[in-house]
Amino acid sequence: MSEFVKPITTSLIDAAYGCEFISRTALAEIYYLNTQYDFSAQSCNILAFFLMVLHHKMDTGDVCVKLEEKPIKDSVLQWISLLEEKPSLTDEQQIFLEFAKDFFAKKFSDLSDTLKTIAAIGSADDDKPLVISLNRLYLRRYFNYERKVAAFISGQSKKEIPESMLLKAQDILNLLFGKNNDGTDVNWQKVAAALPVFSRFCVISGGPGTGKTTTVLRILLLLRALYGLQPKIMLAAPTGKAASRMAQSIGLQLQNTDLDDKSSFTSVARELAQKCGFDFSELLASIPRNASTVHSLLKVIVHKVTPRYNEQYPLDCDILVVDEVSMVDLSLFYKIIAALKDGATLIMLGDKDQLCSVESGAVLGDICAKLSDSDTNAVSESTLRLLSKLSGYRAEKLLEEGALSDYTVLLKHSWRFKDVQGIGALATAVNAAPLAVKENGHHQITDILKEYQDNGLAYLRVDQKNLVKGSSFMRSLIKDVISSKSRYSYKIYLDYLCSLDFCVDSDTTANEIFRRMDEFRILCSNHNLILGDRNLNALIESEIKNRFMFGNKEFFPGKIVLITKNDAGLNVYNGDVGFVAYDGADEKKALKVFIPSEKYGILKVSPIFLKHYESGFAMTVHKSQGSEYKNVLIALSPKDSPILTKELVYTAVTRAKEWVTVVALEDVLLQACARKVQRQSGLAERIERKEIFSLAKKRVCISTEISSYSKKIPATDYSIFI
Numbered sequence: 001m002s003e004f005v006k007p008i009t010t011s012l013i014d015a016a017y018g019c020e021f022i023s024r025t026a027l028a029e030i031y032y033l034n035t036q037y038d039f040s041a042q043s044c045n046i047l048a049f050f051l052m053v054l055h056h057k058m059d060t061g062d063v064c065v066k067l068e069e070k071p072i073k074d075s076v077l078q079w080i081s082l083l084e085e086k087p088s089l090t091d092e093q094q095i096f097l098e099f100a101k102d103f104f105a106k107k108f109s110d111l112s113d114t115l116k117t118i119a120a121i122g123s124a125d126d127d128k129p130l131v132i133s134l135n136r137l138y139l140r141r142y143f144n145y146e147r148k149v150a151a152f153i154s155g156q157s158k159k160e161i162p163e164s165m166l167l168k169a170q171d172i173l174n175l176l177f178g179k180n181n182d183g184t185d186v187n188w189q190k191v192a193a194a195l196p197v198f199s200r201f202c203v204i205s206g207g208p209g210t211g212k213t214t215t216v217l218r219i220l221l222l223l224r225a226l227y228g229l230q231p232k233i234m235l236a237a238p239t240g241k242a243a244s245r246m247a248q249s250i251g252l253q254l255q256n257t258d259l260d261d262k263s264s265f266t267s268v269a270r271e272l273a274q275k276c277g278f279d280f281s282e283l284l285a286s287i288p289r290n291a292s293t294v295h296s297l298l299k300v301i302v303h304k305v306t307p308r309y310n311e312q313y314p315l316d317c318d319i320l321v322v323d324e325v326s327m328v329d330l331s332l333f334y335k336i337i338a339a340l341k342d343g344a345t346l347i348m349l350g351d352k353d354q355l356c357s358v359e360s361g362a363v364l365g366d367i368c369a370k371l372s373d374s375d376t377n378a379v380s381e382s383t384l385r386l387l388s389k390l391s392g393y394r395a396e397k398l399l400e401e402g403a404l405s406d407y408t409v410l411l412k413h414s415w416r417f418k419d420v421q422g423i424g425a426l427a428t429a430v431n432a433a434p435l436a437v438k439e440n441g442h443h444q445i446t447d448i449l450k451e452y453q454d455n456g457l458a459y460l461r462v463d464q465k466n467l468v469k470g471s472s473f474m475r476s477l478i479k480d481v482i483s484s485k486s487r488y489s490y491k492i493y494l495d496y497l498c499s500l501d502f503c504v505d506s507d508t509t510a511n512e513i514f515r516r517m518d519e520f521r522i523l524c525s526n527h528n529l530i531l532g533d534r535n536l537n538a539l540i541e542s543e544i545k546n547r548f549m550f551g552n553k554e555f556f557p558g559k560i561v562l563i564t565k566n567d568a569g570l571n572v573y574n575g576d577v578g579f580v581a582y583d584g585a586d587e588k589k590a591l592k593v594f595i596p597s598e599k600y601g602i603l604k605v606s607p608i609f610l611k612h613y614e615s616g617f618a619m620t621v622h623k624s625q626g627s628e629y630k631n632v633l634i635a636l637s638p639k640d641s642p643i644l645t646k647e648l649v650y651t652a653v654t655r656a657k658e659w660v661t662v663v664a665l666e667d668v669l670l671q672a673c674a675r676k677v678q679r680q681s682g683l684a685e686r687i688e689r690k691e692i693f694s695l696a697k698k699r700v701c702i703s704t705e706i707s708s709y710s711k712k713i714p715a716t717d718y719s720i721f722i
């Protein structure tokens with residue numbers, strides 16, 4: 001390496017360290033690359049900027065960055081503006097600003113041409129730490145994830161099914177979903193259930209209450225009837241909350257033992273048992289009731305890239321069902337498929353229109369990309385023929401009416417909102433936006449908020465002057481949340497606790513409190529500003545403390561607590577929600593946080609032991625993913641920003657089972673609904689191109705010591721890129 005190179009690069013890195021908005025990981029990587037490759041000073045600085053931009057994009061969920069002028073220079077311009085807005089700059093910031101302006105001023109084609117010549121950047125099939133593919137720049141690890149996921153999906157060949165088995169499946173599908181009558185609408189649940197008969201990978205997507213769980217339970221019966229009771233079935237979801245909701249939803253269907261209800265799960269299971277010669281109780285017992293988190297299923301190890309179950313050591317599972325797949329990021333998706341044993345079937349359930357995962361990627365969205373825009377069908381002739389044969393519907397009808405691909409079926413009819421129609425109507429309109437402006441200039445969303453007022457929806461119309469500290473609107477909103485009989489109130493929960501003197505002496509009582517607590521939640525788009533969860537929680541807490549004269553303690557009876565980080569010692573996990581009350585079983589009636597736990601029933605934790613938590617009366621929409629409440633109040637930030645998207649509004653609306661109250665400035669709400677989340681990834685394109693390569697069961701792992709350069713970089717055994 002030339003002596004000349006390092007000081008120049010180091011000075012850019014040093015300068016970048018003075019800028020809090022630059023990813024530390026990007027800086028560690030460029031330092032590492034500079035020690036490994038003989039760059040020219042100019043190349044190294046250009047590479048540094050591209051890596052900083054890549055990480056900047058990955059921090060907001062992109063998998064890669066497109067090598068186009070706009071995305072690259074927009075990030076750099078953002079940094080320049082941030083620095084120029086500061087009243088004064090440190091020396092480091094001043095140097096970085098000069099570097100940034102210099103980069104910004106250069107011709108983009110020259111920058112990208114230089115980038116492509118840099119030795120650290122390779123193509124798909126070498127092992128360089130960075131990759132350019134489909135005109136996108138990736139870290140090798142993420143490129144590998146994306147390519148392997150695309151190869152898994154594209155490489156799915158149909159199972160060879162003997163004709164006799166197809167006829168049997170046809171018969172069982174008729175038993176499980178009913179025979180088709182001429183001219184009746186297509187039962188898409190039946191079509192979705194036909195997919196796993198011949199495909200080892202299928203995705204059933206649909207909004208809330210479209211029958212994803214109902215369908216998957218019948219699929220499990222169908223696969224039992226075809227393959228017997230031996231195949232091992234496992235259920236999982238990305239978060240503990242989603243896993244317990246999945247188990248709860250399955251439990252509800254299994255508990256419905258009304259055999260007169262011919263369509264109930266138990267009725268069809270009994271009929272199937274008789275038909276196939278199974279013992280009915282054995283058949284029921286063979287349907288799993290418990291779901292675990294994907295992390296615990298795969299045994300993901302903290303700080304390790306590879307979980308215990310992986311390509312070399314697959315899960316002993318024949319049929320894996322994963323719910324809430326919209327929350328699964330690219331790396332977790334790859335880990336799931338890597339841990340599948342040969343011949344296993346993977347069934348995924350999720351709502352493609354929901355917010356995507358917090359981490360990089362929008363895998364469900366990419367898989368369903370062909371279904372998204374205009375419901376175009378992307379199904380091959382052979383799949384269509386098999387689906388038609390198994391379901392009994394004409395292939396043309398399936399093509400005309402459905403949204404299908406070779407491994408995806410979209411369920412569109414919601415069975416949940418038949419009594420209160422507002423939620424379903426609003427969710428549909430939010431999805432249709434921005435195309436929802438009608439000929440008369442009215443916006444469909446505004447019309448729906450009016451039309452369904454008192455039929456599942458309430459819109460608390462506000463203007464800017466209402467949304468200031470101490471306004472009468474804010475004061476009455478908080479009072480209502482505590483004590484009104486409205487749909488947006490914790491009254492039922494607080495009154496019940498008050499009737500117990502805030503003392504809980506049994507698990508039954510605690511469960512009743514949990515039930516009442518989950519009847520309502522405030523979902524905020526943001527943490528900050530007047531309608532952010534932080535401000536609303538502070539106002540609600542202060543109102544409760546005043547009302548019940550609790551003084552000014554941080555933990556007080558009735559407080560709702562949201563756990564924000566896993567704590568294995570306490571057995572509490574990120575996303576867990578509990579309440580505070582006196583422990584009636586404790587001699588001193590100590591104040592405890594009661595938290596429901598999948599494994600241990602109800603945990604009672606002393607507040608002093610909790611390290612990572614927030615108040616949970618109001619939470620962000622992101623935190624609420626995978627949960628459902630009877631009533632929801634959606635509080636949208638009064639300031640429009642890129643995070644206000646239709647996916648965010650849709651996710652918030654669909655958390656409610658009965659009632660949605662919206663507090664938002666009308667123009668901000670409409671702007672949010674017109675903005676779609678756009679995550680950069682090449683997955684949809686790779687799937688469409690049917691990119692297949694050998695999924696070699698080979699792992700490469702580079703361990704690098706990044707210890708000596710600076711105290712700013714933690715000394716660690718660092719697997720950076722691969």
Ligand SMILES: Nc1ncnc2c1ncn2[C@@H]1O[C@H](COP(=O)(O)OP(=O)(O)OP(=O)(O)O)[C@@H](O)[C@H]1O
Pocket residue numbers: 189206207208209210211212213214215249415416
């Ligand atoms: N074909 C059907 N006929 C009648 N009721 C149905 C049908 N399919 C589903 N339901 C009912 O609709 C409700 C929602 O079904 P299910 O829980 O399967 O939907 P889901 O899509 O899994 O919901 P979620 O959004 O909560 O995941 C349940 O009460 C279920 O019994």
